[in-house]
C-alpha cells in the first residue's frame with residue numbers, strides 16, 4: 728500500500744514538473760533559440776526583413792523583434808499574439824511548430840533579453856559524455872537500444888552514435904531534411920541549441936570524450 732502511494736506521488740511529481748517546466752527555462756537563449764525562428768520563418772524576402780519590413784516589422788534582428796514585444800507579457804506582445812492559437816495570422820499559411828511558439832512565449836516571459844551562450848549553447852563544452860550522450864538518453868534511446876534498434880541504430884553508446892554519423896544519417900534526421908526520417912520520431916525537431924551541439928561535435932570529428 729505504502730509503495731503504491733509512493734509511486735503515485737512520484738508520478739504526480741513527475742507530471743507536475745513536466746507541465747511546469749515551460750514556465751522558466753534558463754536554457755532558452757535569444758541568439759541561439761529565438762532569433763533563428765524569426766530568421767527562418769518570418770524575415771525572408773517580401774516579409775519581415777530589413778528591406779521590406781511588411782506591416783512595419785523587421786523581424787530579422789533583436790531591436791526589430793522588440794518592436795512587437797512587451798517584455799514579461801507575452802499576451803500583450805503583438806509578435807506572440809499573431810503566432811499563437813489555432814488559427815494564427817502569422818506566419819502566413821503555416822503555423823509555427825508548437826515548440827517554437829512555446830520558446831518565444833517563455834523567452835518573452837523571462838524578460839525578452841538579448842541573451843546568448845546560455846548553458847546548452849555553450850560551445851566550449853560539447854563533449855560526448857557531457858552533452859551528446861545526455862541528449863541521446865533523453866530523446867533517442869527509448870527507440871534505439873540493444874533490444875529495439877530503430878532503423879538498425881542503437882544509440883545508447885558512442886559506437887552506435889558514430890555509426891549514424893558515418894552513414895551520413897544523423898544530421899539529416901535531426902534537421903528533418905528531405906530523404907531522411909525526421910527524428911526524434913513523431914515529434915518536433917530538437918531545440919536549436921541541441922542540434923547545434925550535435926553539429927559542432929560532429930564537425931569537430933566526434934571525439935569520444
Ligand code: HEC
Pocket residue numbers: 863866867868869870871877878879880882891896897900901906907908910911912913917
Ligand atoms: C519513438 C521512437 C523513436 C525515437 C524517439 C527516435 N527514433 Fe530514430 N528511428 C525510429 C524508428 C522506428 C526508425 C526506423 C524507421 C524510420 O526510419 O522511420 C528510426 C530511424 C532512425 C535513423 C535512420 C533513419 C534514416 O533516415 O536513415 C536514425 C539516424 C535515427 N532514427 C536517429 C534518431 C535520433 C538521433 C533520435 C533522437 C534525437 C531518434 N532517432 C529518436 C524510432 C525513433
